Amino acid sequence: MNFFGIPDIYLVILGLLFLSIIMAIIRVIKGPTAPDRIVGLDTINTIVIVSMIIFGLAAGSVIYVDVAIVYAFLSFISTLFIAKYLEGGEF
Amino acid sequence: MAMRNSAAIIFFVIVAIFIILGLLSIHPFGDTSDINTSMDDHIIQNTQKETGADNGVTAVVFDYRGFDTLGEATVLFTAVAGVILVFRRLNK
Amino acid sequence: MVAFVVTALVCFITYLLLTIGSANNASFLNLWMWSIEEIIFGLVLSILVGIVARKVFIKKSLRMLNPVRWLKFIGYMIGPFFIGMAKANFDVAYRVITGKINPGIVKISPNLKTDLGVTMLANSITLTPGTLTVDIDENTNDLYIHWINVKKEALDKMPVDCKFICGKFDKHVRGIAE
Amino acid sequence: MIYQIPFIAVALLVLIGLYAVVFKRNLIKIVIGITLIESGVNLFLITLGFREGSIAPIYHGTEEATRSLPVPQALTLTSIVIGVAVLALMLSFIVYIYRHYNTLDVRKIVGGDEE
């Protein structure tokens, strides 16, 4: 493995980030109540944004960052909807 | 009741068998050398020349296959009309 | 009208940031990085967004238009806020590894008046050591904080003193937003 | 076989969705099953168009290279928007059915006296 070359070290980083995604998804599966599951979902959101940016770096093309910006803006809206449901009251 | 349930099970099993048969005979993942991709190759090579666009997918959506997009727009229009109709009835 | 102009201007600046590097001969030394077509498109789209979003974006006060407040805000983000955040993470790391927690929900009253100030303070509290904003009183702007390690001496006085929770953040925020 | 994992995932997604559609009784669960089948089909189209070591069919700043096929991607794009429109229509019908029958169980709605 070319450790100081460009592509491979980013793929190693990506694999470590996926380890974190796996732990968060275990929380989504296991969580006893609904808020626990959303905490897991929120964590996965942030890690996926970062791993998209890192994958763009590994692929060496700048156009991939746009997808990450979309997630950074929008992932919080689904959290808001479910939080609003759990709070009670009308939409 | 039991008859309907067993019919559902038979249907499910038949579909599962078809899907597994299809899975066994599909081409290897990521290797398109043994299937015919001449249309895609033509699009990949000539997009910039023919449509002037930089993004091949947008060129396909709006130029090469514009009729599909027209159908999709119709479906979206119908769905919005249906939702508004149902909920206007519900509010009364 | 002022709201429309401010919203359109913010959108235009964002659009320029997004389309940076669109000029034909752009480089690090050549600071003019936009082509003229992009600027025309950006103006049209910004005016559209300004018409749509002006009533939501600007409420009544135009206090944040002052550039001194922006400089203070940037200084706050780089200086005290980042240090607090670093401390927070080592604290959380310590608690993740050892598993020692002593949680509780306490109430503080920071006496901030504007919505923006209380929002900024609440988000700062959420990102700094061992604290998390749970609820807010809509009338008096009191904050209810989940505290991961409640100190005994803090519980003597009943709305808990601000300095245990937010340190000097409330002073900075008051300087920025009020 | 191990490298066919995306295709196996497609098959499992479709089968799980089909299981929900056929055997579950709750209407919203059935809709979730249809959503899963849609996702499986989208993933199948994209996986079909992927070539080993290819890059996306966007020509900005890249030279000649193998590119993934653009036509399946365009069809998937159409499919996603149709999916959300149909989902909204189905859910509004479900809300209407719930207001009328006061239940979400399919067998009670269809006349489940045979139970």
Add this chain to the structure above:
Amino acid sequence: MSGMSKIVKTISATILPFITIYGLYIIAHGHLTPGGGFQGGAIVASGFAMIVVAFGSIWTMEKIKEKHLSIIESLGAIGFIGLAFFGLLFGAKMFFANFLVKQDVIPFFNQIGQGLSNINTAGLLPLMNLAVGLKVIAGLFAIVLVMAYATSKIKEGTAK
């Protein structure tokens, strides 16, 4: 009072213009970078859905009615079909012909794309992107707004 807490309201009001201008950027650059009419329309509609959840659907319904959204959506559809018909009238005598690229009908839009630098390339594609984007914005936002408004009218007793 419907809607969520003060913090959520302030943050939603602050980031709404950014989401909207980003969605319009995605629409306008559909022929250069990943994106296009559908994607940008979904992004902008999601931004408005955030306003629905943060401020309450009744507040939002006072600002904009579904009637106006229907009109905007129809305008988008008419624009799309009209642009398709232009190909029948001029140039290639067929539906969806991208006539601006081949001929010098309007000199501003007839260039071949070079990269990220030119937005005025690709003939009809940016205009079609804008029309479809308008249609998708209005359609998806109308779906969310109407569903939220109608279900908020249902009483607490019937809906558990």
Add this chain to the structure above:
Amino acid sequence: MAENILIDIIHIIIPILIVASSFVAVYLKDLIAAAIAVAAMSLLLSLEFFILQAPDVAIAEAGVGACLTTAILVIAIRATKRMEDEA
């Protein structure tokens, strides 16, 4: 086939996670939890599209799946009822 073992590992991990979350979405009785699982599946599906070199589709799935699908599902569950009944 295995030019780069790391990218192959990534291609193996993400489909497994997608299938796991879709299974959870069907298995759970709580419909809100099922909606959360659908949102997680959509998120990972978008990441998979991204890695399969289809950024256009990834943006569409992000905009639709991250917000609108969850929103419509939650609104519909709010208008009906939360639990899937036994029997």
Add this chain to the structure above:
Amino acid sequence: MLNQLIDIVIYILLAIGVFFNILAGIGLLRFPDVYTRLHAGTKCTTFGSIFLCGSVILYGLRMWILGNVDGSIWVIHTGIALVAILLTNPTGAHALARAAHRSGVKPVGAVIDELENKPTKKSANKMEAKK
């Protein structure tokens, strides 16, 4: 020489960011209730993504100075993503904590819970409905 130094700085930043993200995962699994999990899941991921995005910004800045225009796009777009994360993440955490408290999740092992004494109108309605 300077090039390799910048490379090493980028790798160090990446390592710090990944460490905090993995810490978030471990904390999510180890902590006992919703609020403490939110502590782990919000703070650690936000802090980790600051470092990861910072390394990408550094990479783009070097590219920009060396004369490639794409470097400017790396810097600005990653910066916008970072600002969006910093704005939305704590707000989502706050909304979630408030929703959890209103839906009746108690903090485990709490020394003091002052919010419980303040019944809001909605929770009072819910209590009546439960009876």
